[in-house]
Amino acid sequence: MSSTNLRYVSRKRTVREDKRFVTGKGKFVQDVALPGTLHVAVVQSPYPKAKILSIDASEALAMEGVHAVLTGDEIAAHCDPIRFGLKLPEVKWYPLAVGQARYAGEWVCAVVADSPYIAEDAAELVDVDYEPLEPVIDPEEAFEETERLVHPGNGSNVLYHGHFHWGTVDEDFAAADETLKFRVRWGRSSTVPIETFGALARWDEGTEILDIWASIQMPNFVELLSSTLRIPLNSTRLNQDVDVGGSYGVKRGIKHAVLVGYLARKLKRPVRLIEDRLVNMTSGDAHGPDRIFDTEVAFNKDGEIRSLKIRALDDAGAYPGRAPFQLAKPISAIVGPYTINSVKYEAISVVTNKTGQVPVRGFGQSPTNYMIESAVEKVAAHLGMDRIEVRRRNLIPADAFPYQIPAGSKYDSGDYQTVLQKALDAADYDNLVKRRDAARAEGRLAGIGIATCLEPGGGNNIFEYLMNPSAEITTFSEGAELRVDPDGLITGVVGTTTSGQGHETLVATIIGEELEMDPDEIRVVHADSLNSPITRSPVASRMAIMLGSSTAAAAQKVKAKVMAIAAHNLGKAVEELEYSEGTVFERGDPANKLGWQEICFIAHKAYHKMPEGMEPGLQAQHVFQVPGGGQLPDEHQRVQIYPCFSFQAHVPYVEIDPKTGHVSVLDYVIGHDCGTQINPDIVRGMVIGGLAHGIGAALYEKFQYRPDGQFLSATFADYLMPSVYEIPMVKDVEHCTPSPLTSHGQKGSGEGGYLGAPAAIASAVNDALAPLGHCIDELPMRSHLIESLINHGNPNA
Amino acid sequence: MSSLEITVSVNGNSYTETVEPRVTLVDFLRDKLALTGTHIGCEHGVCGACSVLLDGVPIRSCLMLAVQADGRAVTTVEGLTQEDGTPGLLQDAFRDAHAMQCGYCIPGMLIASEALLRENTDPTLDDIREAIGGNICRCTGYVQIIEAIQLAAERLREAGR
Numbered sequence: 001m002s003s004t005n006l007r008y009v010s011r012k013r014t015v016r017e018d019k020r021f022v023t024g025k026g027k028f029v030q031d032v033a034l035p036g037t038l039h040v041a042v043v044q045s046p047y048p049k050a051k052i053l054s055i056d057a058s059e060a061l062a063m064e065g066v067h068a069v070l071t072g073d074e075i076a077a078h079c080d081p082i083r084f085g086l087k088l089p090e091v092k093w094y095p096l097a098v099g100q101a102r103y104a105g106e107w108v109c110a111v112v113a114d115s116p117y118i119a120e121d122a123a124e125l126v127d128v129d130y131e132p133l134e135p136v137i138d139p140e141e142a143f144e145e146t147e148r149l150v151h152p153g154n155g156s157n158v159l160y161h162g163h164f165h166w167g168t169v170d171e172d173f174a175a176a177d178e179t180l181k182f183r184v185r186w187g188r189s190s191t192v193p194i195e196t197f198g199a200l201a202r203w204d205e206g207t208e209i210l211d212i213w214a215s216i217q218m219p220n221f222v223e224l225l226s227s228t229l230r231i232p233l234n235s236t237r238l239n240q241d242v243d244v245g246g247s248y249g250v251k252r253g254i255k256h257a258v259l260v261g262y263l264a265r266k267l268k269r270p271v272r273l274i275e276d277r278l279v280n281m282t283s284g285d286a287h288g289p290d291r292i293f294d295t296e297v298a299f300n301k302d303g304e305i306r307s308l309k310i311r312a313l314d315d316a317g318a319y320p321g322r323a324p325f326q327l328a329k330p331i332s333a334i335v336g337p338y339t340i341n342s343v344k345y346e347a348i349s350v351v352t353n354k355t356g357q358v359p360v361r362g363f364g365q366s367p368t369n370y371m372i373e374s375a376v377e378k379v380a381a382h383l384g385m386d387r388i389e390v391r392r393r394n395l396i397p398a399d400a401f402p403y404q405i406p407a408g409s410k411y412d413s414g415d416y417q418t419v420l421q422k423a424l425d426a427a428d429y430d431n432l433v434k435r436r437d438a439a440r441a442e443g444r445l446a447g448i449g450i451a452t453c454l455e456p457g458g459g460n461n462i463f464e465y466l467m468n469p470s471a472e473i474t475t476f477s478e479g480a481e482l483r484v485d486p487d488g489l490i491t492g493v494v495g496t497t498t499s500g501q502g503h504e505t506l507v508a509t510i511i512g513e514e515l516e517m518d519p520d521e522i523r524v525v526h527a528d529s530l531n532s533p534i535t536r537s538p539v540a541s542r543m544a545i546m547l548g549s550s551t552a553a554a555a556q557k558v559k560a561k562v563m564a565i566a567a568h569n570l571g572k573a574v575e576e577l578e579y580s581e582g583t584v585f586e587r588g589d590p591a592n593k594l595g596w597q598e599i600c601f602i603a604h605k606a607y608h609k610m611p612e613g614m615e616p617g618l619q620a621q622h623v624f625q626v627p628g629g630g631q632l633p634d635e636h637q638r639v640q641i642y643p644c645f646s647f648q649a650h651v652p653y654v655e656i657d658p659k660t661g662h663v664s665v666l667d668y669v670i671g672h673d674c675g676t677q678i679n680p681d682i683v684r685g686m687v688i689g690g691l692a693h694g695i696g697a698a699l700y701e702k703f704q705y706r707p708d709g710q711f712l713s714a715t716f717a718d719y720l721m722p723s724v725y726e727i728p729m730v731k732d733v734e735h736c737t738p739s740p741l742t743s744h745g746q747k748g749s750g751e752g753g754y755l756g757a758p759a760a761i762a763s764a765v766n767d768a769l770a771p772l773g774h775c776i777d778e779l780p781m782r783s784h785l786i787e788s789l790i791n792h793g794n795p796n797a
Numbered sequence: 798m799s800s801l802e803i804t805v806s807v808n809g810n811s812y813t814e815t816v817e818p819r820v821t822l823v824d825f826l827r828d829k830l831a832l833t834g835t836h837i838g839c840e841h842g843v844c845g846a847c848s849v850l851l852d853g854v855p856i857r858s859c860l861m862l863a864v865q866a867d868g869r870a871v872t873t874v875e876g877l878t879q880e881d882g883t884p885g886l887l888q889d890a891f892r893d894a895h896a897m898q899c900g901y902c903i904p905g906m907l908i909a910s911e912a913l914l915r916e917n918t919d920p921t922l923d924d925i926r927e928a929i930g931g932n933i934c935r936c937t938g939y940v941q942i943i944e945a946i947q948l949a950a951e952r953l954r955e956a957g958r
Contacts, residue, residue, distance in 0.1 A: 014895075018892040021903050022874075022903060023888060028901065194838040243901075500897075500899030685897075685898055685938075688938035692938030716843035724926045724932075729943070
């Protein structure tokens with residue numbers, strides 16, 4: 001779609017959410033003040049695995065201002081375990097440990113008091129008697145283990161173990177000139193928002209409705225909450241007019257919400273739990289994928305990659321959350337942007353005695369991209385070929401779309417060669433090589449990184465079925481509502497919270513585009529879950545695709561009604577009329593017209609001027625179905641999971657201090673194609689922000705456990721995140737290959753930077769280390785590992 | 798627990814309140830004065846979300862007790878607006894550059910930037926990095942924040958300030 005035909009879409013326009021944030025008027029869950037609110041502090045297990053022998057809360061309860069101490073046994077007696085999508089009835093997840101603590105830091109009791117200060121004091125007075133047991137911490141040991149079981153009733157530590165086989169893998173391996181095997185490891189990290197998770201609940205006796213305010217970004221949150229608490233779904237109301245202080249996938253505090261929901265009903269007072277940072281890091285169940293890949297790649301001497309055999313073993317921690325499914329989303333782009341003919345994929349998810357895993361930006365795609373790009377780098381190194389040339393040889397050509405990969409996905413559109421070339425041009429690649437070589441000639445360690453990758457967006461839920469065939473869920477739709485009031489003013493209604501993606505700007509821009517109205521005059525509200533259109537929440541790079549398209553369709557319905565009302569009153573057929581900025585006029589006689597205000601008045605008040613039988617008012621709702629969705633997998637487990645595929649090419653330049661191993665990312669170019677951008681500033685921000693997350697995951701961020709299961713990364717002094725000093729002035733070069741599947745050609749852009757940056761930084765660091773003959777196959781590549789490798793030849797020296 | 802009476806100037810208004818000695822300055826601002834623009838991120842002085850100006854100097858309000866602010870002047874993000882509550886120059890520059898996503902760290906970023914620009918309306922990239930080097934943003938990757946500070950500096954220079 002040519003942007004020259006667009007009034008508001010793709011134009012640089014102020015992001016409407018920003019005003020409240022710069023003036024300090026954002027409303028985050030911690031800012032919601034209900035009279036009489038009680039506060040929760042948690043008692044945490046000091047042991048990674050221990051039987052709970054007894055709990056004595058008498059001293060805590062005797063403190064002035066303490067209202068209750070809740071134990072796991074009580075909550076298990078009144079609530080169901082939190083569902084997580086797999087049929088494993090003996091893996092029971094409750095907000096508090098029941099009978100046994102399964103990781104260091106797990107919540108054992110909840111103390112409720114008049115203030116957080118009193119609650120924390122009282123929590124220290126709860127006396128828990130434990131019998132320590134031997135934990136299992138290493139995921140490979142956990143997979144083999146028959147004695148040290150995290151959930152003994154499950155019979156093993158395995159949550160999921162599946163085999164997928166797409167295409168002629170054995171034949172392709174036999175026919176290929178060469179094969180090689182390698183192992184790469186993605187370390188346990190996460191996106192760690194600056195706002196911790198918080199939840200506030202109030203039980204209304206009069207209406208018998210449980211109200212929840214939460215810093216949530218999670219599909220099916222209300223369904224899970226109501227079923228766990230055994231409250232009807234239509235008695236559970238999530239208030240979505242709170243700003244979420246960052247999420248990037250991880251704000252999934254379902255156990256927090258269950259806890260305060262239960263307490264609010266029991267105590268008949270509003271109850272609030274705001275994690276402090278220590279609780280967030282140790283026990284928020286908010287860690288990300290922790291994955292070992294063993295991969296075999298078959299390729300020809302000319303650099304053509306023919307086939308992959310992948311085994312992925314992922315450490316979910318003690319409670320699965322959505323962890324196993326983060327092994328399933330990558331199936332949608334399991335060959336990356338390449339013409340790889342066949343794939344075997346073995347996916348294993350195990351439990352260990354660590355805090356639980358949640359979805360992180362890209363839902364498992366970033367580790368998988370790192371593995372795929374590692375394969376490309378290793379093929380190039382093995383053949384002595386240029387890394388860019390190997391990629392060019394394997395990238396799906398621009399004239400091959402829609403392109404179906406062996407696992408079933410049809411990639412919608414793309415021009416990967418052009419985007420890669422744009423990135424290389426912007427990086428001034430030939431001179432960058434000279435710069436690197438000059439640095440090396442001066443004795444410095446310097447490297448250029450190359451990575452290309454895909455960002456699947458807007459997916460349906462069918463990956464759940466691939467792992468659990470009892471879950472016949474074949475859609476993941478999104479609704480939008482548009483209301484025009486009697487004054488002619490427009491309100492868009494969305495059904496989710498927002499955590500920085502600018503949904504209000506998205507919806508206002510698209511309504512404005514469709515109805516030719518100034519988006520700044522359009523209100524957008526976040527309805528509560530009992531009032532809202534259907535939503536599956538802003539995950540999976542899906543809102544531009546799904547909410548954008550549903551909004552456009554709702555606006556078109558309103559416009560159609562406007563045209564019908566005008567036609568009736570102007571005495572003409574709709575086909576004889578033109579619409580311009582709300583006014584409808586006769587094409588042959590522009591003086592014969594009806595204005596927006598008049599049309600809106602007629603729709604609401606002057607029923608005698610409405611076409612016969614037309615529904616009064618001027619509003620519309622539309623629920624957008626996932627393009628290409630609605631199907632179960634075929635007999636070869638091939639299925640379309642995501643409709644839209646964005647693409648990026650990353651080119652960072654790094655230098656390494658050989659004395660300290662410190663990596664400086666000095667320059668970074670990303671070529672990026674997410675189709676039509678609705679708001680370029682929002683896209684650029686998410687691309688660069690995601691990329692910064694990727695630099696963190698590649699170089700700094702790790703939730704480190706000791707071999708005995710104690711957690712070592714509970715503070716920001718131990719879990720290091722990039723500051724402004726670690727992120728260069730990234731250059732984002734955009735390209736637009738519209739998607740044929742969405743309202744304006746838009747695709748997803750919320751995850752892309754994060755999906756490619758770790759692979760790109762790994763490529764750059766390994767390029768810098770190559771003259772020394774070293775290669776690191778593990779993220780994060782922390783400076784002490786690099787220093788040891790440079791100076792002692794061994795990262796663990 | 799016994800309480801103490803303190804008098805603190807916040808955004809030019811004088812407040813006299815009784816507080817427990819252990820209450821942090823950020824909790825005092827948020828819970829007693831309902832100035833919820835200042836955010837709590839880590840409560841151990843690393844992330845900078847709770848930054849405020851104390852007598853013109855940026856500090857972590859999570860690492861200071863309210864009683865330590867007795868007799869002193871605090872500026873929060875709310876104090877950077879114009880008198881009618883509309884965004885001030887720096888706040889407008891952050892909007893115009895879309896220097897944020899979720900907005901949670903932004904009050905601290907604005908305070909750190911304000912402290913810089915009061916001293917230096919022509920900062921280099923290094924000056925800007927030093928000013929906001931103690932503030933973590935997880936959304937933006939900092940590029941648009943740096944551009945916003947450069948934009949604000951340019952506007953200040955144009956205004957002859």
